Amino acid sequence: MSRPTPFLWRDRRVALAVAAVALAFLAGTFSFDAVPAALMEGMGASEFPRLVGFVILLLALVLALQPAPAEEEALPAINRCGWATFAACLAFLAVMALAGMLVAMFAFMVGVGWLWGERRPGVLLASAGGMVLCLWLLFVRVFGLTLPGGLLGDMLFN
Amino acid sequence: MEAFLSGMAVLADPFILGMTVAGTLLGVFVGALPGIGGSTTLALLLPLTIGINPIASLAFMGAVYCGANFGGSITAILVNSPGDPSASATALEGYKMAEKGEAGLALGMSAVASAIGGIFSVIVMIVAAPLLARAAYSFGPPEYFALALFGLSMCAAVGGDSPVKNLIAAAFGVALATVGIDLTTGVERFTFGLYDLTDGIGFVPVLIGLFALAEMFDQASRQHSLGKLLKLDSVRIPGMAEFRKCARSIVLGSGLGTFIGALPALGATTAALVSYNETRRWSKHKHEFGHGAIEGVAGPEAANNSAVGGAMVPTLALGIPGSSTTAIMLAALVVQGVRPGPHLFNEQPTLLYAVFASMLAANLIYLVLGLYSAKLFARISMVPPALLWPAVFVLSVIGAYGPNQSMGEVYLMLFFGVVGLLFRRHGFSPAPLVMGLVLGSLLEESLKQSLLIFQDGWVLGFLGRPIALLLIGVTLLGLGAPWVLRLVARLRGPAGRRVA
Amino acid sequence: MDKIEALARGDALPGANAGWRRRAMLSGLGGALLAAPFIRPARAAGFPQRPIEVVTHAGVGGGTDITARMMMMQAPAELGGEMTVVNKTGGSGAAAIAYAASRPKDGHTLLLVTQSHILTMLRMRLPVQFDDLVPLARGTADAQVLMVRAGGPLRSADALREQGRSRSLKIGVTAVGSLDHVASFGFARAAALQPLSAVPFRGGGDIVVNLVGGNIDIGLLNYAEAESQITAGEVRPLLVLSDARIAALPDTPTAKEAGIDFSATVARGYCVLKGTPEDRVAKLREGLVRAMRTPAYGDYLASSGQSADSVAGAEGWARQLAEYQALSREALAELGLAR
Numbered sequence: 001m002s003r004p005t006p007f008l009w010r011d012r013r014v015a016l017a018v019a020a021v022a023l024a025f026l027a028g029t030f031s032f033d034a035v036p037a038a039l040m041e042g043m044g045a046s047e048f049p050r051l052v053g054f055v056i057l058l059l060a061l062v063l064a065l066q067p068a069p070a071e072e073e074a075l076p077a078i079n080r081c082g083w084a085t086f087a088a089c090l091a092f093l094a095v096m097a098l099a100g101m102l103v104a105m106f107a108f109m110v111g112v113g114w115l116w117g118e119r120r121p122g123v124l125l126a127s128a129g130g131m132v133l134c135l136w137l138l139f140v141r142v143f144g145l146t147l148p149g150g151l152l153g154d155m156l157f158n
Numbered sequence: 159m160e161a162f163l164s165g166m167a168v169l170a171d172p173f174i175l176g177m178t179v180a181g182t183l184l185g186v187f188v189g190a191l192p193g194i195g196g197s198t199t200l201a202l203l204l205p206l207t208i209g210i211n212p213i214a215s216l217a218f219m220g221a222v223y224c225g226a227n228f229g230g231s232i233t234a235i236l237v238n239s240p241g242d243p244s245a246s247a248t249a250l251e252g253y254k255m256a257e258k259g260e261a262g263l264a265l266g267m268s269a270v271a272s273a274i275g276g277i278f279s280v281i282v283m284i285v286a287a288p289l290l291a292r293a294a295y296s297f298g299p300p301e302y303f304a305l306a307l308f309g310l311s312m313c314a315a316v317g318g319d320s321p322v323k324n325l326i327a328a329a330f331g332v333a334l335a336t337v338g339i340d341l342t343t344g345v346e347r348f349t350f351g352l353y354d355l356t357d358g359i360g361f362v363p364v365l366i367g368l369f370a371l372a373e374m375f376d377q378a379s380r381q382h383s384l385g386k387l388l389k390l391d392s393v394r395i396p397g398m399a400e401f402r403k404c405a406r407s408i409v410l411g412s413g414l415g416t417f418i419g420a421l422p423a424l425g426a427t428t429a430a431l432v433s434y435n436e437t438r439r440w441s442k443h444k445h446e447f448g449h450g451a452i453e454g455v456a457g458p459e460a461a462n463n464s465a466v467g468g469a470m471v472p473t474l475a476l477g478i479p480g481s482s483t484t485a486i487m488l489a490a491l492v493v494q495g496v497r498p499g500p501h502l503f504n505e506q507p508t509l510l511y512a513v514f515a516s517m518l519a520a521n522l523i524y525l526v527l528g529l530y531s532a533k534l535f536a537r538i539s540m541v542p543p544a545l546l547w548p549a550v551f552v553l554s555v556i557g558a559y560g561p562n563q564s565m566g567e568v569y570l571m572l573f574f575g576v577v578g579l580l581f582r583r584h585g586f587s588p589a590p591l592v593m594g595l596v597l598g599s600l601l602e603e604s605l606k607q608s609l610l611i612f613q614d615g616w617v618l619g620f621l622g623r624p625i626a627l628l629l630i631g632v633t634l635l636g637l638g639a640p641w642v643l644r645l646v647a648r649l650r651g652p653a654g655r656r657v658a
Numbered sequence: 659m660d661k662i663e664a665l666a667r668g669d670a671l672p673g674a675n676a677g678w679r680r681r682a683m684l685s686g687l688g689g690a691l692l693a694a695p696f697i698r699p700a701r702a703a704g705f706p707q708r709p710i711e712v713v714t715h716a717g718v719g720g721g722t723d724i725t726a727r728m729m730m731m732q733a734p735a736e737l738g739g740e741m742t743v744v745n746k747t748g749g750s751g752a753a754a755i756a757y758a759a760s761r762p763k764d765g766h767t768l769l770l771v772t773q774s775h776i777l778t779m780l781r782m783r784l785p786v787q788f789d790d791l792v793p794l795a796r797g798t799a800d801a802q803v804l805m806v807r808a809g810g811p812l813r814s815a816d817a818l819r820e821q822g823r824s825r826s827l828k829i830g831v832t833a834v835g836s837l838d839h840v841a842s843f844g845f846a847r848a849a850a851l852q853p854l855s856a857v858p859f860r861g862g863g864d865i866v867v868n869l870v871g872g873n874i875d876i877g878l879l880n881y882a883e884a885e886s887q888i889t890a891g892e893v894r895p896l897l898v899l900s901d902a903r904i905a906a907l908p909d910t911p912t913a914k915e916a917g918i919d920f921s922a923t924v925a926r927g928y929c930v931l932k933g934t935p936e937d938r939v940a941k942l943r944e945g946l947v948r949a950m951r952t953p954a955y956g957d958y959l960a961s962s963g964q965s966a967d968s969v970a971g972a973e974g975w976a977r978q979l980a981e982y983q984a985l986s987r988e989a990l991a992e993l994g995l996a997r
Contacts, residue, residue, distance in 0.1 A: 014584050018326055025333055028348055035343045036994030041855060042609035045345035048602045049336045056329045063322045075583055082379035089551070089572055105555065109548040116378070116544035127545045135556055143202040144742050145560060146711065201718040204727055298873040339750075342858050344834030344995065353748035353756065422863055477886035478863040489724050492961040498886055562717055562747045603860075610857045611828065611873045 009072050015064035019057055026053035081115060088112050100150035106132045165511020169519055174214050178516045181218040182523040185225020190233045192366045192550075193557020195242040196226030197483040204490060212494040213509060217516035219487050224276055224520035226483075227426060227466050228528065231268040231459055236261060236538050237550050239370030243361045244426035244462040246592050247434040249369055251447065251454030258450045261536040266395035267452055268459045269528025271408045275460030276521035278412040279419065279467025283474075284514050290420050291475035296625055297421055299607035304629035305421075306601040309428060311633045312435035313590040319448065324590045327581070331594020332601065334359050341599075342606040354566025361427070363558045363571035364595060368588040370554050371571065372578025374547045395532045396452070404456035407437040411460030418461070419468020424600075425481045426465035431593050433461030439636075467517065474498050474510065705938050706739035706766060712928070713744045714770040715754040725797050725926050726770050728958045733949035737941070750833075751775040752782055759785040763931050765938035768794070771929045773837045776983050780990055781835060781997050786931060788983050792939060795946040796927035796975035798959065799968040800880045801900035802841055803907065807869055808894040812876070815897055815916035822851035827875040829854045830865035838878045840989040841922035845878075845899065845913070848920035869893055880924060881906045881963035899923070906963040925982075927975045943972050 008016075029046040088111055096104035109128035118124055139145045149156075168174050188199045200207075200219055207215040230242030235252035248268060255264040282290065297305075313328035314321040337348045338358030349355040411433040418429040437457030438447045447454055470487075472478045477498035479485035491498060496509055538546070558571040578588055612619025620626055712730065716722035726743050734741045746754040751774050761767040769775075771791060779788055806812040812821060821827065831839040839856055846854045857874055859865050862883035869877045869884075870892045877884075881904065887893035888907075895910045899922040903912055913920050928946055930939060949955070950969040959968050970978075990996040 010584070021330075032345050032347055035345055042342065043606045045340045045343040045347060048605070049333065049347065052329060052333045052336065056326065056333065059322060059326045059329060063326065066320075066322065076379070078379045082375060085378035086375065086576075089575075092551075092555075093569075093572075101555070101559070105552045109552060112548040112551070113544045116547070118542060118544035123545070127549065131549050131552060135552070139556060139560065143199075143560075145202075145563060146709075146742055146744055147556075147559070148565065198718050201723065201727075204724065294867055295871045298868055298871045339833075341833060341860070344858075353746075353753035356749045356752070357747055422867060475886075476866075477884075478866060486724075489721075492882065561745075563745050564747065564753075566748075607857055607859070610855065611868075 006072070009068050010075075011066060011068075012064050015060045018063065019060040022053050022056035022060060025056070026050060029053065084115055085112060088115065096148060096150060098150050098152060100153045101147040102132050102136060103150070105135070164508050166515045168213055168217070168508075168512045169515050174217050174512075174516075175519075177210075177214045177218040178221045178519050179523060181221030181516075182225040182520045182527070185222040185227075185520070186229035186232070186524055186527065187225075188222075189226035189229020190241045191557055192233060192239045192241050192370055192554050193362050194560050195230065195483070196223045197481070197486055198561050199226065200483060200486045200490070204486065207490060212496070213512045215494065216487075216491065216496075216509065216513050217519075219490060220513050220516040221520035221523075223483050223487065224463070224466055224517050225524055227463050228269070228272045228276075228459075228524045230462075231272065231455075232265065232535055234369075235264045235268060235455070236535065237370065237546065238373040239550055239554060240365055242426075242462075243365055243596075244430050244465070245458075246365050246369065246427065247430040247458035247462070247589070248455055250434065250587075250589050251451045253373075254448070254450035255452065255455065256536075260394070260450065260452075262394045262532050263396050263400065263452060264450075264455050265532035265535055266529055267400060267404060267455050269525055269532065270396070270401065271404065271411065271456040271459040272463040272528070273521045273525035274408050275412040275415055275462075275464035276466060277518060278460075279416040279464035280514055280517045280521070281467075282416050283467045283470055284511075287471045287475045290471050293420065294422055294472050294476060294478065298623075299604040299611060300620060300623045300626040301629065302421075302424075302600055303604035303608055304626040304633070305424065306597045306604060308629055308633045308636075309432055309435075309593060309597045310601065311637055312432070312439075313593055320585060323584075323586050327586050327588070328590035328594040331591040331596075332598035333594075334364070334591075335595050335598025336602065341603050342610065352566065354564055354570070358599065359570065359595070360562070360567060361592075361595065362561060363567040364574050365592065366554045366558055367571040367574025367576075368578040368581070368591065370550055371575025372582060372588070374551055375575060375579045376582060377543055377547055395529060400452055403443075404453050406440065407433075407453040407457035408460045410436055410440065411457040412464045415461030415464030416468040419465030419481075420471040422472050422478050425469065426462040427592075427596050429465040429468075430458035430462040431589070431596065433457045434589075463521075470513075470517075474513075704738075705941065706737060708766060709740035709742045710737065710766050710768060711742055711744045711761070712768045712770055713746055713754045713758045715747060715749075715751040715772075715774065716745065717747045718743075718745055722770060722772060722926055728955055729797055729928075729946070729950055731949075731954050732952045733946060736945040736949045749778065749782070750836075751778040752784060755779070755784050755786050758931060763933035765930060765934050765942060768928045768930060768942070770797075770926060771979070772926045773840075773924070773982055773986070776979065777835060777837065777840065777986055777990065780983075780986055781995060783997065788979075790932045791929040791979070792932055792934060793972050793976040793979060794928040794930060794939070794943050795950065795972060796925055796968070796970040796978065797946075797950060798924070798926045798962075798964060799970070799978075800882075800924045800962060800964050801898055801904050802838065802878045802922040802924060803881055803884075803895045803904075803910070804845070804897040804899060804913070805869060805877050805879050805884055805888075805893050805895050806875065807872060808892050810872070810875075810894075812896065813894075815911070815913075815918070818876075818896060819849055819851065822846070822849065822854075824852075826852045826855045828857055828873075830859050830868055830874045830877045831856045832861060832865070833858055835990065835993070835995045837924060838922075839993070840986055841878055841899070843989045843993060844922065844985060845918070845920050848913070849918045866893065878922070882961070885963065904963065905965055923978075925975075925978055927970075927979075947971055 029049045032046050035044050088108060092104050092108045095107055106128050109131060110124045113124045140147060185196060188194050189196065199222055207218060227242060227244060230240055230245030231248045232241065234240040234245040234249035235256050238249050238253040240246040240249050252264045310328060314324050337355055339346050339356050346356065414433045414436060415429040418424050418432060419426060434454060434457055437453055438444060441453050443451060469481045469484045473484040473488050479488045488498065554571060555568055558567045581588060608619060609616055712726045714722050714726050723743060723745060730741045746757045754769065755775060758767050758769040812818050829842050831842060842854050842856060862879055865877040865879060866884045866887055868874050870887060884893045888895055895907050897913045897916055898904055898907060898910050899913050899920060901921055903910065947969065956966055959966060
C-alpha cells in the first residue's frame with residue numbers, strides 16, 4: 001500500500017488545506033462591522049483573529065517544509081459502510097425535521113444497527129425501543145425538556 | 159471541631175444519607191451521558207430541591223455535583239465520548255486503554271484517582287477556604303492572560319506525535335474561540351447571522367463531535383459486520399503496582415486541580431488538560447503517552463474532581479461561583495437561606511460542614527461504586543458495535559440538544575464529527591484543539607481587558623503585575639527547559655545523555 | 659426520601675397523560691394522522707390545553723432561567739395546566755424572540771422579557787418590535803447599586819463626582835451594549851461625569867473580584883452579587899440607583915438623594931405577543947401575579963435582597979418597559995450601537 005513520495009506528499013496537501021482555511025479565516029476578519037467610535041479603546045475586534053490567522057499560515061508553511069518520509073502510506077479508504085453511516089446521520093436530520101426527535105432516534109438505531117451487521121429484528125427493536133423509552137422518561141418526564149416534534153408533531157399539537 | 163463533628167453527624171440521618179446516595183447515583187448516571195452534566199441536572203431539578211429541608215437538599219446537590227464529574231470519565235473511557243467536558247483529557251489515554259482491552263484498569267484507576275482528588279480538595283476546602291479564596295482577588299485579567307499562555311504553551315506536546323500538527327490544531331481551537339460576539343467591542347465575528355453562534359461555539363457539541371462521532375465514523379469505516387475482538391482481561395481492575403505507578407500523577411493532579419478550580423475564571427476542564435500536560439511532563443514513562451498510559455488517566459481524573467472542591471471555595475467563601483454548576487448551587491444555597499461569604503464559616507458552620515460531609519460521602523460512594531462496578535461497566539465495551547454505536551449517536555444528539563434546546567448545537571456536533579474524522583485520518587489530535595478552544599477566549603478577553611485596565615501602556619502594565627510576570631517566566635522556562643537540558647547533556651558528553 | 663419522591667411524583671402526574679398521548683401518537687403515525695382532525699376541535703375548549711412554554715434567552719441554570727423556574731413552582735397550579743421552560747440562547751434574546759414569534763399567538767407561549775430584549779430589539783432587525791409586546795406581569799426588579807472598593811479614593815458621592823470630572827473612571831460592565839453599559843452611560847450623563855471607560859467582563863462575579871482587586875474603579879451591581887464583600891467590608895456600596903433606599907442597605911443613599919437624577923433596576927417579567935385573545939391575557943395576568951405572591955417566591959426575592967413589591971402587575975410592568983425603551987434608544991444612539 002505504499003508508493004514513492006511525490007512532491008505534494010500527504011502532509012504537504014494537508015498544509016495546503018490548512019493554509020486555505022487560514023486564508024478564508026483571515027478574509028473573514030475583514031468583513032466585521034466597524035467598532036463604534038465611542039468604544040474604540042484598547043484593542044479592536046479583528047486584530048486578535050488576524051494574528052491567529054497568520055500564526056496558522058506560518059504553521060502550515062512549517063508543516064510543508066518538514067522532511068518528507070521515504071515512502072508514503074496510502075490512507076485506508078472509507079468503505080461503503082462508512083459512507084452509508086454518514087448518509088444515515090443526514091437522514092436522521094431529515095426524519096427529525098419531519099417526524100420529531102424520538103422517532104428519528106428509533107429509526108436511526110434500527111437502521112444503523114442493521115447496517116453494521118446486526119440482523120436479528122428482535123434485538124434491534126428491543127435495543128432501539130428501550131433506549132428511546134429511557135431517554136423519553138429521563139428528558140421529557142423527569143427533566144421536562146421539550147424535544148423537537150418535527151412538522152408532524154407541530155401539526156398534531158398546535 | 160465540634161461543628162465539624164455535628165456536620166458529619168447529619169449523615170447518620172437516614173433521609174439525608176439516602177439523599178446523598180441518590181444524588182451520587184444520579185450524578186454518576188447523568189455525568190456519563192454526553193452533554194448532560196451536573197449543571198444541567200441541578201438546574202432542572204432546582205424547583206424540587208427547594209421544596210425539601212435545606213441540609214438534605216444541599217447534601218443532594220453536593221452529591222450530584224461530585225458524582226457527575228466522576229461519571230463523565232466512564233463514557234470517556236468506554237466509548238471515547240467525554241460525558242462532561244472535563245473528562246475530555248481522560249478520553250485521550252482512557253479510550254486507548256479500553257481499545258487495548260484494559261477498560262477495567264482505566265475505570266478502576268479513574269475511580270480511585272477521582273476519589274482521592276475529590277477528598278483532597280474537600281479537605282483543603284474545609285481547612286483553607288477563606289485563605290485560598292483570597293487568591294481570587296489577586297487574579298485580574300493580566301494574571302489570567304499569563305495563565306492562559308501557560309496552558310497553551312503546552313500544546314505542542316499534547317496529543318499526536320507531530321508538534322507542528324499539534325500547534326496547528328491548537329491554533330484552530332483559538333480561532334474557533336473567536337467566533338461569536340466579541341466581549342470587549344460587541345462586534346459579531348463569524349456568526350453568519352446565526353443566533354446559535356452569537357454566544358460562541360459551545361464546548362459540548364465540539365467535544366461530542368470530535369470524540370464520539372468521529373469515533374463512530376471511524377468504526378463505521380472499519381465495520382466488516384463483526385465487532386473488534388476485545389481481550390478477555392478487559393475486566394481486570396488495577397492493583398498495587400498500578401497505584402504505585404500513578405501515585406505521583408494523582409498527587410500532582412489533586413494539587414493542580416484544587417488550585418485551578420479555586421480560580422473563578424477557570425474550571426475542571428482546564429484543570430484536567432493542564433494536569434494531563436504536567437503528568438506527561440513529569441512522567442517516567444513518557445513513551446506510553448498517546449498509547450494508553452494509565453498515568454494519563456489518573457492525573458486528569460484527580461484534577462477534574464479536585465477542581466470540584468476547588469470551585470466550591472470561592473462559591474462559599476466569596477459568594478462568587480467558579481463554574482456553571484456552582485452558580486446553580488449558589489442560587490439554591492441563597493434561596494435556602496445560606497448567605498455565602500467569609501462569615502459563613504463562623505455563622506452557619508453546621509450547614510457548611512453538612513455540605514462538606516455529603517461531598518466526602520459522595521466521593522466514597524462513587525469510589526466503592528466505581529471499583530465494584532468497573533468490571534460491570536467494562537463489559538459495555540463488549541457490547542456489539544452494531545448496538546453500541548448507534549446508541550452513542552442517539553445519546554450524543556440529545557446531549558448536544560439538551561442544555562440549550564438548540565438544533566444549531568446538533569448541526570455543530572455533526573460538523574465537528576466530520577472534522578474529527580479528517581483530523582484522525584491526517585494525524586492530528588483533538589486534544590490541542592480542545593485546549594485552544596477552552597483557553598482561546600480567555601487569552602483574548604483577558605488580554606483586551608488588561609489593555610483597558612492598564613493606565614500607562616502594556617509594557618509597564620505587565621511589569622507592575624508580579625504574579626503575571628512569574629507565570630510568564632514559568633511558561634518561558636517550560637518552553638526553554640528541554641533545549642537547555644539537551645545542551646547541558648551535549649556539553650557533559652555521553653554520560654549525561656540520559657538527561658535528554 | 660419519601661418526601662422528594664412524592665414531590666417528583668406530584669410534579670410528574672399532571673403531565674403524564676399528555677406526554678403519553680404525544681408519544682403514542684408519534685409512534686403510531688398512521689393512526690395519529692387520521693385521528694388529528696377529530697382531536698383538535700375537541701381539545702379547543704379550555705385554556706391551557708397543552709403545556710405553556712416560558713421562553714427565556716438564558717441557558718439552563720442562568721439567573722433569568724432560575725427566575726422562570728421559581729415562578730413555575732406555583733404558577734401551574736394557579737393556571738390549571740403544565741408549564742415548561744424553553745431555553746433559546748443566542749443573540750442576546752434574539753433567538754428567544756424569534757422562537758416566540760414563530761409560535762401560535764394563543765397564550766401558550768410566554769416570553770420572559772428583560773431589558774436585554776429591549777436593547778436587542780433596538781439593535782437588530784427582528785420579527786417582533788417593542789409595540790408587539792403585551793406585558794403580563796413583572797417577576798423581579800432588582801435595584802442596581804453603584805459600588806466601589808472599600809478603602810479606595812472614591813469615599814463618597816462627592817469624591818466620585820470630583821474625580822469623575824477630572825478623569826475617565828473605569829467601570830466594569832457585563833457586555834458591550836448591555837443593560838449595565840446603558841445604565842453606566844445614563845449615570846455618567848446625569849452626574850455630569852466624563853464618559854466612563856467601560857471594561858467588559860463575563861459576569862457580575864468577575865466585576866466584584868476586579869473591584870476588590872483594584873483593577874476597575876466602579877461597578878454597577880445588584881446587592882446580592884456583592885453581598886459577601888459588602889459584609890466583609892471589602893466593597894463599599896456608594897449609591898443605590900432606585901427611587902427609594904433598599905431594605906438590605908438602609909444606610910446607602912439613593913442617587914436622587916445625592917443630587918443625581920438617575921435610577922436603574924434589573925427587571926424581568928413576562929409578556930405575550932400581540933394577537934393573543936384578551937380573555938387568555940387576563941387569565942395569565944391574574945394567575946402569574948398570584949403565583950408570584952406566594953411565600954416560596956417571596957423567599958426567592960428576599961434571598962436576592964429584593965422586596966415583595968418587585969412583583970408588579972401588567973400596568974407597572976408596561977410603564978417600566980416603556981420608560982426603559984426611551985432611555986435605551988437614546989443611550990444606544992450616543993454609544994453608536996443603535997441599528
